Amino acid sequence: MARTTGSHSDITGPRVRAAALTLFAQYGFAAVSMRQIAREVGVQAGALYNYTPDKQSLLFDLMNAHMSELLETRADLPPTDTPLDALEAFTRFHIRFHSERPEEVFIAYMELRNLSAENFEKVERLRRTYENQLEDILRAGIANESFKVADPKLTTMAVIAMLTGVNTWFRQGGRLSLEEVEQIYWDMVRQAVGA
Amino acid sequence: MARTTGSHSDITGPRVRAAALTLFAQYGFAAVSMRQIAREVGVQAGALYNYTPDKQSLLFDLMNAHMSELLETRADLPPTDTPLDALEAFTRFHIRFHSERPEEVFIAYMELRNLSAENFEKVERLRRTYENQLEDILRAGIANESFKVADPKLTTMAVIAMLTGVNTWFRQGGRLSLEEVEQIYWDMVRQAVGA
């Protein structure tokens, strides 16, 4: 994979981000050096600075892209008729989207403290936007009396923690298919909100 | 806080661990240097090596002590009569124990990948022991038909993720007391297992 010299900006940029993604997820941002990323890409460390002003921006770009894609992908889902349908769609979407991107999800959660203050703010804003979408669904279901929820903010956090937790143990080709996991979690969420 | 010289092994050892705990929780194991820990304790970096053979052992000791205390504290709880009582006791214990130790909990989850292979195995064994206690409760409730649970292993992971998630947002003196949070989570867990 090592290259000698030449012009590869179209391809090298994405490869730098891909290498950083995998290495950050495996060893953690602080434990990964620019030299390690460069080795994975097949360039010298200095060359990385053609694609990122510094290591911090590399981390932020990964997290920002992930959160933005989360919001965009969800915005493209078909609309639903009832709060119950909306909650089911949210549950299944969350599990599916996150299970397809284990490295991004891991980094987005584990490396928050390694963001600069201003980058942290930006990522947090996106995360809160996503959480508010679930909270709105819960409030709609409370309003039309299809859910029995004592505190929608708290239930929002509980449901998201529960669903994101799937990533810590789910493996493709394991005992249960993703379809089965989705169904069982949806049953639990539905019962938890008293629907 | 800086000291010149003298004999302080009784007090310095715990202070080294306390400093490491706080710093690891705040900045992450890989981002914290032995010099930083020493500065916090008020000694020179070399002196730390009277209390730990290396940085890795410092991390392992913190995580191992935390997991051991989790199991010991739970073992001291009074016995329960029914699976429903046992599940309620587990839920309330988990929230309470973890909310009292936010730094230890954060490290125990975030720094697993920075453990050596053999230290990781030891910590993982303790964690699985704890998870199995919840799984046993769920199986007992399924057996006597007080719970409706499709898959006890999966529900174990879901409940633990949900409960541990409290630590990401709960703050003493916030909108809800810990008592209220406990009660609302217990309602959700009870409903989620169909009891």
Place this chain on the structure above:
DNA sequence: GTCTATATGAAGATAGAC
């Protein structure tokens, strides 16, 4: 038990040649 000093290596980032 703690200090100072140091061995040894690696980190992030930049400069200038090609």
Place this chain on the structure above:
DNA sequence: GTCTATCTTCATATAGAC
């Protein structure tokens, strides 16, 4: 756009004096 070389700082860990 990538290379080699380097600046500057910092890391873990150890040695030996007190």
